[in-house]
Amino acid sequence: MNSLLGQGSILIGLACAMAGLLVGLQAGRTRSAVGLKQTRGLAYGFAWSMVVANAVMINALLQRDFTVRYVDQVGSHDVPNYIAFVSLWSALEGSILFWGAILGLYVLAFLVATRNRHEDMQGYTLATILAVGAFFAFLIAGPADPFGAVTPIAGKPHVGPNPLLQNHVLMIIHPPMLYLGYVGMTIPFAMGVAALLRGRLGAGWMRPLRRWMLLPWGFLTAGIVLGGWWAYEVLGWGGYWAWDPVENASFLPWLSATGFLHAAQLQERRGVLKGWTMVLLMSTFALTILGTFMTRSGVFNSVHSFTQSPIGPIFLVFLGVVLVVSVVLIGLRVHLLEPEGEFHSVVSRDAMFVVNNLLFVAFTMTVLIGTVFPLLAEAIRGVKISVGEPYFNLLSVPIGVAIVFLMGVGPALPWGRATPAEARRALAMPSAVGVGLTLVAAGFGARNFWVLATFWTSGFAAAVSFRDMAAPVQAIHRRRGGSLGSSMAEAYRRGRRRYGGQIVHLGVALMAVSIAVSWTYQTSTEIVLDKGESAVVGDYTLTFEGREQWQEPHRQVVAANVKVVRPGAGEAILQPRMNRYTGQMSPIGTPAVKTRIGEDLYLSAMQIDDAGEFVGLRVFINPMIYWVWVAAGVMVFGCLIAMWPPKERHTAVASAAGDPAVEAA
Amino acid sequence: MSAAGPGLSKQQLLVIGGGLLLVLPMLVVLGMGFGFDPHKIDSPLVGLPAPVFELPALSDQQPVKLASLQGKPAVINFWATWCASCPMEHPGLVQASRYYGEQVQFVGIAYEDKRPALKAWLNRNGGDVYPTLVDVGGKTAIAYGVYGVPETYILDEAGTVTYKHVGPIPPQVLKAELDRLL
Numbered sequence: 001m002n003s004l005l006g007q008g009s010i011l012i013g014l015a016c017a018m019a020g021l022l023v024g025l026q027a028g029r030t031r032s033a034v035g036l037k038q039t040r041g042l043a044y045g046f047a048w049s050m051v052v053a054n055a056v057m058i059n060a061l062l063q064r065d066f067t068v069r070y071v072d073q074v075g076s077h078d079v080p081n082y083i084a085f086v087s088l089w090s091a092l093e094g095s096i097l098f099w100g101a102i103l104g105l106y107v108l109a110f111l112v113a114t115r116n117r118h119e120d121m122q123g124y125t126l127a128t129i130l131a132v133g134a135f136f137a138f139l140i141a142g143p144a145d146p147f148g149a150v151t152p153i154a155g156k157p158h159v160g161p162n163p164l165l166q167n168h169v170l171m172i173i174h175p176p177m178l179y180l181g182y183v184g185m186t187i188p189f190a191m192g193v194a195a196l197l198r199g200r201l202g203a204g205w206m207r208p209l210r211r212w213m214l215l216p217w218g219f220l221t222a223g224i225v226l227g228g229w230w231a232y233e234v235l236g237w238g239g240y241w242a243w244d245p246v247e248n249a250s251f252l253p254w255l256s257a258t259g260f261l262h263a264a265q266l267q268e269r270r271g272v273l274k275g276w277t278m279v280l281l282m283s284t285f286a287l288t289i290l291g292t293f294m295t296r297s298g299v300f301n302s303v304h305s306f307t308q309s310p311i312g313p314i315f316l317v318f319l320g321v322v323l324v325v326s327v328v329l330i331g332l333r334v335h336l337l338e339p340e341g342e343f344h345s346v347v348s349r350d351a352m353f354v355v356n357n358l359l360f361v362a363f364t365m366t367v368l369i370g371t372v373f374p375l376l377a378e379a380i381r382g383v384k385i386s387v388g389e390p391y392f393n394l395l396s397v398p399i400g401v402a403i404v405f406l407m408g409v410g411p412a413l414p415w416g417r418a419t420p421a422e423a424r425r426a427l428a429m430p431s432a433v434g435v436g437l438t439l440v441a442a443g444f445g446a447r448n449f450w451v452l453a454t455f456w457t458s459g460f461a462a463a464v465s466f467r468d469m470a471a472p473v474q475a476i477h478r479r480r481g482g483s484l485g486s487s488m489a490e491a492y493r494r495g496r497r498r499y500g501g502q503i504v505h506l507g508v509a510l511m512a513v514s515i516a517v518s519w520t521y522q523t524s525t526e527i528v529l530d531k532g533e534s535a536v537v538g539d540y541t542l543t544f545e546g547r548e549q550w551q552e553p554h555r556q557v558v559a560a561n562v563k564v565v566r567p568g569a570g571e572a573i574l575q576p577r578m579n580r581y582t583g584q585m586s587p588i589g590t591p592a593v594k595t596r597i598g599e600d601l602y603l604s605a606m607q608i609d610d611a612g613e614f615v616g617l618r619v620f621i622n623p624m625i626y627w628v629w630v631a632a633g634v635m636v637f638g639c640l641i642a643m644w645p646p647k648e649r650h651t652a653v654a655s656a657a658g659d660p661a662v663e664a665a
Numbered sequence: 666m667s668a669a670g671p672g673l674s675k676q677q678l679l680v681i682g683g684g685l686l687l688v689l690p691m692l693v694v695l696g697m698g699f700g701f702d703p704h705k706i707d708s709p710l711v712g713l714p715a716p717v718f719e720l721p722a723l724s725d726q727q728p729v730k731l732a733s734l735q736g737k738p739a740v741i742n743f744w745a746t747w748c749a750s751c752p753m754e755h756p757g758l759v760q761a762s763r764y765y766g767e768q769v770q771f772v773g774i775a776y777e778d779k780r781p782a783l784k785a786w787l788n789r790n791g792g793d794v795y796p797t798l799v800d801v802g803g804k805t806a807i808a809y810g811v812y813g814v815p816e817t818y819i820l821d822e823a824g825t826v827t828y829k830h831v832g833p834i835p836p837q838v839l840k841a842e843l844d845r846l847l
Binding site for chain 2: 157159290293312313316319320323324326327328330331332334335372375376378379
């Protein structure tokens with residue numbers, strides 16, 4: 001029954017998407033109101049079918065309906081219901097089905113948000129979204145069909161999803177966040193395609209486009225960092241980022257999307273870089289498809305990837321279509337992409353935005369080349385190589401530091417042109433703050449050049465952000481008097497985008513410092529402790545107090561009780577564990593982490609003796625790692641503020657008045 | 666896209682041509698990736714003497730040594746009852762062991778498993794036409810560098826590992842490798 005229902009709704013979705021694609025193109029071309037209405041109807045049909053199909057699958061997973069192929073593959077009576085639910089995205093077929101659901105939700109949101117608005121652009125936009133939707137519905141209907149009916153084999157063991165996915169609560173939120181980021185890029189891409197097809201790239205369309213990009217950008221930011229956090233809490237190697245192909249796959253569209261968000265502002269304000277903005281927009285979507293290809297084709301070797309599957313070639317063809325259509329469209333519309341404005345000076349915010357964009361593209365290329373290079377090497381020379389941390393760090397550290405530096409310089413300079421004296425005045429205070437912060441870091445013992453450089457640029461950029469947020473408040477307060485609070489509220493109301501952007505920048509500055517410190521000053525030691533024995537690592541005294549074992553529904557847990565004492569801070573018991581899952585040959589470790597403001601103590605069990613006589617531990621001390629997660633939270637918060645739809649009348653009036661306070665960063 | 670008209674301007678051709686020149690090689694590189702399996706890493710054991718073992722047989726609990734299997738080519742298949750693809754692989758092995766008869770010694774090594782489960786599994790999946798040994802504690806699997814079951818090692822008559830296969834071994838691969846040794 002579930003099989004039939006699921007397959008039925010996917011086929012309805014596929015039919016709606018294909019029909020909507022054709023009707024939408026026609027409606028876009030003729031601007032027919034009736035055609036648009038039909039397209040919207042078909043888009044609703046597609047969206048709801050995807051949502052319903054996912055509901056059917058979730059139901060089947062919860063019922064442990066082993067007549068459904070996907071449930072037969074990942075379902076199990078041994079796992080609790082929330083794991084059964086999460087299994088939806090734990091293997092290839094389910095993850096593509098889930099992709100469909102997210103696209104469906106985005107389509108619904110888009111339809112609601114554009115009701116009675118932007119009608120001239122909607123036909124082409126919906127047609128493009130539905131083209132992508134048709135592709136995924138086709139995958140779910142055929143090559144990656146999760147709903148196929150199977151005859152249950154008596155006695156066949158059902159072991160449940162990959163144990164690594166059962167190991168931590170973060171795994172429940174990390175993939176949806178990432179998917180919301182990935183899939184959401186479809187909407188701005190489609191809006192861009194529509195603008196090119198229509199031949200209109202006005203600010204009236206670019207503004208909502210930018211907001212539709214901010215939404216998945218925020219999700220992607222959260223998704224990437226949650227993924228790192230999950231790796232840190234679960235994998236037990238003490239770090240959160242390894243430049244693994246699949247991590248890179250999520251980072252690539254983030255980089256190009258960030259480049260786009262900045263280029264789009266330059267286009268909006270100065271009428272330049274239009275073609276460039278479009279290239280970044282198209283690349284971002286293509287990179288999300290590339291990332292999906294990477295995880296699902298079996299071509300890349302990664303800890304995260306799903307197993308080899310026949311859908312790889314199909315994805316590659318889709319990626320090819322996306323790239324070729326993008327290139328041809330941009331080529332055909334190249335005359336529309338001529339700049340309307342021009343650059344006046346290299347000492348200006350405009351110029352800094354251009355350099356910033358070049359850096360983001362350089363960063364994207366660095367990561368892309370490093371990720372794809374092993375394929376190239378194997379194809380040409382027949383050797384297996386892996387591109388490791390040294391390559392990525394060598395290039396990404398200087399680029400990252402330069403980006404943080406520009407994040408300060410850009411907003412500090414005015415649009416258009418600045419005189420040398422103005423520039424000096426604008427940069428003096430933030431530079432001093434940067435120097436101050438660097439001295440503080442040096443005082444704590446930092447000597448590494450790049451760490452100090454990161455402190456300087458981050459302090460500099462953060463100072464600019466704070467000043468940029470305070471300046472409008474001061475201006476309003478001086479002009480109108482009243483309470484400081486009301487001035488702040490007024491400044492915020494008028495310059496929401498600016499505040500959002502600057503809060504994101506503060507998050508980035510914090511992130512840069514936290515990454516530099518946690519990456520550079522991590523220490524690790526391996527120790528073996530007999531029962532009752534103690535060892536001193538850093539400020540901590542660790543004592544092995546014995547082994548403990550218990551059974552949970554889906555796993556057997558063996559834990560080492562390690563007493564941790566820090567002078568002046570009391571004591572605690574940490575329990576690094578080994579979890580043994582049904583049908584899994586080797587146990588999977590779960591590290592124990594004790595987080596303090598300044599540093600994490602991270603214990604990873606290498607071996608826990610069966611008799612509890614000894615334990616082998618890897619002990620990491622990870623300074624400032626906690627702040628990486630906090631920084632991501634700040635970035636997402638800023639993104640939310642920037643994205644929140646303005647009350648339109650307010651913005652219109654304020655802009656018309658030309659108040660400098662509304663000049664967003 | 667009617668604005669472009671019949672002929673494309675030089676600028677349009679330049680952008681489209683340049684763009685495709687950038688994009689197509691990348692697609693080719695990605696496409697070439699399908700020919701390779703990133704997980705395939707040649708076993709360092711190939712060309713070296715197979716690690717020795719002495720394991721109890723499933724049928725009678727009597728210890729069986731590697732040495733007792735030598736003198737003819739051998740197929741060592743690591744498997745488990747909880748492994749998803751083993752039921753698919755097993756009939757091929759049974760058939761091959763019947764086909765080669767006395768020419769080749771087949772042996773299964775059960776990994777991380779329990780005796781009753783093993784017996785029930787064999788009854789269900791084609792019987793035990795060749796000996797199954799029980800790898801208590803998984804030491805033999807570790808010595809052979811087993812990464813996941815099923816994995817199959819082929820030994821020549823001197824006991825040197827000539828081939829390692831990860832995952833269910835296709836009958837034609839098994840036949841080709843054994844025919845090479847006979």
